[in-house]
Amino acid sequence: NAGVMQNPxxxxxxxxxxxxxxxxxxxxxxxxxxxxxxxxxxxxFMVYLQKENIIDESGMPKERFSAEFPKEGPSILRIQQxxxxxxxxYFCASSPPPESGANVLTFGAGSRLTVL
Amino acid sequence: RKEVEQDPxxxxxxxxxxxxxxxxxxxxxxxxFFWYRQDCRKEPKLLMSVYSSGNEDGRFTAQLNRASQxxxxxxxxxxxxxSATYLCVVRRTDSWGKLQFGAxxxxxxxx
Numbered sequence: 001n002a003g004v005m006q007n008p009x010x011x012x013x014x015x016x017x018x019x020x021x022x023x024x025x026x027x028x029x030x031x032x033x034x035x036x037x038x039x040x041x042x043x044x045f046m047v048y049l050q051k052e053n054i055i056d057e058s059g060m061p062k063e064r065f066s067a068e069f070p071k072e073g074p075s076i077l078r079i080q081q082x083x084x085x086x087x088x089x090y091f092c093a094s095s096p097p098p099e100s101g102a103n104v105l106t107f108g109a110g111s112r113l114t115v116l
Numbered sequence: 117r118k119e120v121e122q123d124p125x126x127x128x129x130x131x132x133x134x135x136x137x138x139x140x141x142x143x144x145x146x147x148x149f150f151w152y153r154q155d156c157r158k159e160p161k162l163l164m165s166v167y168s169s170g171n172e173d174g175r176f177t178a179q180l181n182r183a184s185q186x187x188x189x190x191x192x193x194x195x196x197x198x199s200a201t202y203l204c205v206v207r208r209t210d211s212w213g214k215l216q217f218g219a220x221x222x223x224x225x226x227x
Binding site: 031033035040041042043044045048055056058059089091098103104105106107108109110112 | 120148150157158159160161162165203211212213214215216217218219220
């Protein structure tokens, strides 16, 4: 039973380029979450999605960041025109739907973005 | 003020000793509480959920004090493999998917 799969694990971009991070949830999980961890800081919530629907994007920066979880394929976190301050570890997590009684998120290994 | 605050440490603990540390949270609407463990540059992994009556999982004991808005983690008989950063995590009643993470408490177990 594969866990939450994220790729790429490491991504280097120059300022102004685009970064795309992908996340495949655990089998049977329908909800996906993206968190960002800056160096020496805690994880910060970005967005919560289910297939074809954004449930909560209150943690997303207003510009350059977008997320989707299409009917088919992985969830994608897209960062346009990256800046050095976007350098961070981006963790994806997944869970069954809350109404199932599930209470816990399972995290992927993360994607580390470095902006030169 | 951060919603979840932790002493960053490090707590240097001799192997076999006991270590305990707290986490405070500011939002009284907080509903669920967890301790996650994060090894260097890896993903957070659930250590244990924290229940109102307190709970134990092997060498780990978690306590919740709603009146004072803090949770604690105690590790008995520390092992070298317990060296990690322990993340205090809180979920509010009004936002199921949005976990609030503390910045973590670093524990270093020494031989």
